[in-house]
Amino acid sequence: MPRVNRAIELLAQDQPIYYHTTQDLTYEGGKAAAATWADFINVDMEHHPYDIAGLSKFMQGLADAGPTRSGHRMPAVIAVVPVTAKEEYIIRANAWMFTQVLCAGVHGILMTHCNSPAAVRAFVESCRYPFNLEGVGKGLGEGQRGSAGQAHAASIWGLEVPEYLAKADPWPLNPNGELLLGLKIENRHALQYAEILTQIPGIGFVEWGPGDMGMSMGHPDAHDPPYPAEMWAARNRVFAAAKAAGIAFLEGMTRENVAERIDEGVRISSAGRGGEEIAEIGRKHSKRTMPW
Secondary structure (H helix, E strand, C coil), X not given: CCCCCHHHHHHHCCCCEEEEEECCCCHHHHHHHCCCCCCEEEEECCCXXXXXXXXXXXXXXXXXXXXXXXXXXXXXXXXXXEEECCCHHHHHHCHHHHHHHHHCCCCEEEEECCCCHHHHHXXXXXXXXXXXXXXXXXXXXXXXXXXXXXXXXXHHHCCCHHHHHHHCCECCCCCCCCEEEXXXXXXXXXXXXXXXXXXXXXXXXXXXXXXXXHHHCCCCCCCCCCCCHHHHHHHHHHHHHHHHHCCEEECCCCCCCHHXXXXXXXXXXXXXXXXXXXXXXXXXXXXXXXXX
């Protein structure tokens, strides 16, 4: 049996993964997305409406239209919620958002503006059930996620409730976990903690967010290269921290540099314009055998 989360299965094989972003949070949108070329689907509710009703319909559409050609029930879905990790109190006050997207059946969450290690630890704790003890006392406190929504999430994943409860935990902290939690170290305030943030148990990937990083350094529109020297230094620091922590690094790739980025160690590609072609080139370069 494949894992629930195709993105985790591939990362565990050291295979690069590719994603696309959708705002079509409808049942029909989910059915159409079930056949996507991407390994996971990014649902951006940071800059777009926080739409749990729509997300739930989208997830049901994905489940009903599966399985994928790789044999998974659906592509993985990673949600970005409209809350930042700038301070711990922000996370504690808004943990209900994590509960709601997880109960809708998503397979992971990407956290923005991770300026505070305490806030990131609170983020991981908010996504975990209290009976999962890996990492507790070793950088994490007890899980804070409560009971009640697991039956619906289990039905989306195609699992019985006890199976879901056992698997709804962050990987690679829990080797059997199926949740993929990520961080954006995307401003100069977060950058100073890059080596600490990437070592927090429960985090599976990180990106450096060039658009926001550039703004925080005084560059209004430096999302795309060529970057100023200070932004390259920021990128390389976050990348080095990810490597040291043994977690995946996310960065945009192009047709021209996808092979170079893979050889460098980038393992997640944001796929905007030309994403499907970039993924095709990358999969051939990494000799991927899993269908897509």
